[in-house]
Amino acid sequence: MLKSIIKVFKRDMKSTLKNKMTMLIVAGVCILPSLYAWVNIKECWDPYGNTNNIPVAIVNEDKGIKFRGQDLNAGNKIVEKLKDNHKIG
Structure with missing residues (x-):
């Protein structure tokens, strides 16, 4: 079971790295929450x-x-x- 999960994960990661649009979406999903947190923390710091x-x-x-x-x-x-x-x- 664990081997099949790892196999699917590796396959998905390879296909994600090959597709530029998918990488752009993944980067956006990673960066947007960070920007939101940065603005929120800056405004609420003091x-x-x-x-x-x-x-x-x-x-x-x-x-x-x-x-x-x-x-x-x-x-x-x-x-x-x-x-x-x-x-x-």
Whole structure:
């Protein structure tokens, strides 16, 4: 079974290499997805590159907790980090 599969594959490859139109189609099928991926990756590479003009509003309703003698307030820490981030308006 495997030998017959390999035999058919080799025959098809030989006939593909002999026909110029078939080679053109095979090359197109190989190159077009690469071009699509290249354009897509280039456009999505830096999604935060142009976000500095977008206004952002933050609502922090975190009350915080006291855990093992320390006051923990994750909401305030996140707000501080966002204020330091100049990539977002």
